[in-house]
Amino acid sequence: MRKLAVVLLISLILLPVLASAVKLTIYCGGGTERKGLEALVAEYKKLNPDVDFEIIDISYSSYMQKISLAVMSGDVPDLMTITYPFAPELRKYLIDLDPYIEKYLGITPKEYEDAFYNVVKPYIKDENGKIKYVPLHFTVxxxxxxxxxxxxxxxxxxxxxxxxxxxxxxxxxxxxxxxxxxxxxxxxxxxxxxxxxxxxxxxxxxxxxxxENLNLVxxxxxxxxxxxxxxxxxxxxxxxxxxxxxxxxxxxxxxxxxxxxxxxxxxxxxxxxxxxxxxxxxxxxxxxxxxxxxxEGGRFFGAFKTGDKKKEEEAAKFALWAGWKGKGYDIYLKTTLHLSAYKDHKVDYGVPIMESVQKVFGYLAANAPEWIVTVRANPVWSRLYDPLRKQISLVIAGQQDLQTALKNIRAEYERIVEELGIK
Structure with missing residues (x-):
């Protein structure tokens, strides 16, 4: 009886802990990105042992298809990484990070936004100015x-x-x-x-x-x-x-x-x-x-609206920790050898080649004109992305000529702007 009482007592003590545990599911592109996320999770769990994670790899070629099906079915992950061409299309399904930025980072959303390179800013906010994404890394x-x-x-x-x-x-x-x-x-x-x-x-x-006016030219x-x-x-x-x-x-x-x-x-x-x-x-x-x-581009981190407020907040808390310089962000960058999306953010990678990488890609990034962001940080480009590459690939395969491809791209563009209500 005494042993049973002890077991029951331990169970009663552990019950609140087990009940408060949260498991967050993350969709990612695998490879280097997964290594970075695994490093983040390992460190984060030391600070937050009551949060568990499941990281699910999805190949880049079928990433948007998988995410789109998840959105349509309502069975979305708690968090996802997303590459820059598709980021604008998914912002409406993500929670607003503004209140969590103030709560967990102790700064205003404006201060948060101003910390990034100008070419990053158009991707992180929706049309109402609400911050939806955390930049995971910057690429060129x-x-x-x-x-x-x-x-x-x-x-x-x-x-x-x-x-x-x-x-x-x-x-x-x-x-x-x-x-x-x-x-x-x-x-x-x-x-x-x-x-x-x-x-x-x-x-x-x-x-x-x-x-710049989103006209197909x-x-x-x-x-x-x-x-x-x-x-x-x-x-x-x-x-x-x-x-x-x-x-x-x-x-x-x-x-x-x-x-x-x-x-x-x-x-x-x-x-x-x-x-x-x-x-x-x-x-x-x-x-x-x-x-x-x-x-330029990169990968972004967003938390889906799931209706589970506790999980949404835990997802936002982790995303902001993972994507803020001086916190998890430096762990991620040192693991993946990616570049930072923050202005004046010095990272000690401990790898000599990173000096050359920053020199070469820094030059290429510095020369980028503003219009290259305007013409890509929008839902039209997100939706035109697949038809464009598919039509050109058919020309490469010899299955159609370039003029036919251009006509098909024009037809897809007209359909997209009609669906989006853009005149």
């Missing part, structure tokens, strides 16, 4: 090169490989040909299946998909059409890998596996580039035509 597009392949070809690359100025577009295409031939490679460059790569490429060539600008023709020709000439855009072949595997010599990717590849044994990879400038800059 750029090139990565296989140093051994370039040395064998005798080609200097900017700015760390013996050349100071960016290549012109014409020089860059010739470099791809030469490095491919010198190393007897099947292809020269990998590029992820992404409308963001198209947007950055077009911007360098002096063209846009949308203008892609099919009306001769400069944009010529640039798209050149883009498709990179695949036809086997300078780029068609299967990466047609059948979902991994651009990461191609580049790090030695199939290609150049990777049009960005700052987010740093950890992976360092993790490959026996090979040397360094960042490089994107080529220059009318412009030379890297389209």
């Amino acid at each position: 597009q750029g090139l990565w090169v296989n140093v051994d392949y370039f040395e064998k070809a005798g080609i200097p690359f900017p700015p760390l490989g013996g050349r100071e100025e960016p290549w012109t577009w014409e020089e860059f295409v010739e470099v791809l040909r030469k490095v491919k031939e010198a190393n007897n490679l099947p292809y020269a460059m990998s590029m992820q299946y992404s409308a963001e790569r198209i947007a950055n490429y077009l911007a360098i060539r002096g063209a846009k998909v949308l203008d 892609l099919d009306k600008d001769p400069k944009a059409i010529k640039a798209l023709e050149d883009f498709v020709n990179l695949f036809k000439e086997n300078l780029c890998v068609p299967a990466e855009w047609v059948s979902g072949q991994s651009a990461d595997n191609d580049f790090y596996g030695g199939v290609t010599a150049v990777y049009w990717a960005g700052s987010w590849e740093t950890l992976d580039a360092l993790s490959v044994e026996g090979k040397r990879f360094l960042p490089a400038y994107l080529p220059k035509d009318e412009y030379c800059f890297g389209v």
Whole structure:
């Protein structure tokens, strides 16, 4: 009887603790991002042992489909990471972080917002000025090169490989040909299946998909059409890998596996580039035509409206701790080797290559014009993202010509603006 009484007493003592425990589910893109979240969770649980987490990986290619289905069914996670093209589309389903910023960070929402780079601000707020996202990390597009392949070809690359100025577009295409031939490679460059790569490429060539008033200009600008023709020709000439855009072949595997010599990717590849044994990879400038800059972006952290106020608050509390400099944010950045979204935020990564990474991608970010944010930080771009890359991929696959693709993109655009009520 005494043992039973002791067991009952312990149970009664533990019952309030168990009852107050909260489990938060997080959707993320896996890979480096998951490593960062795992590091955050491990540290956060030391401070908040009554909060548990489940991290669920979703592949980048099907991420929005999975999130959209979750929203439609009402079975949403407590937290999600989201890449910048899709962030505006999902803001309306997220809780307002303003009151939690004051409660858990001790600053005003305005002070919070002003801490970020200007190019980050348009993504975190909704149309009513309410803060919906915590920036998880800041990214900039750029090139990565296989140093051994370039040395064998005798080609200097900017700015760390013996050349100071960016290549012109014409020089860059010739470099791809030469490095491919010198190393007897099947292809020269990998590029992820992404409308963001198209947007950055077009911007360098002096063209846009949308203008600042969200009008589709892609099919009306001769400069944009010529640039798209050149883009498709990179695949036809086997300078780029068609299967990466047609059948979902991994651009990461191609580049790090030695199939290609150049990777049009960005700052987010740093950890992976360092993790490959026996090979040397360094960042490089994107080529220059009318412009030379890297389209900025990154990953954002948001808490869904679930109707469970206790879980919503716990989700907001964790997100803000994870995304505020000097708290969890520094842990995340040191784990992932990503760049900070905060102005004047110095992070001691403890990795020498980060000085080069910050130099190269800092240059590409600093040159970015304001309009590159305007034309992408909106629901029109979020919805046009998939149709744009799909239509171009069909041209690369030889299943339609460019003019047909442009007509289909125009039709999708008209449907999108009608649904959004934009005139």
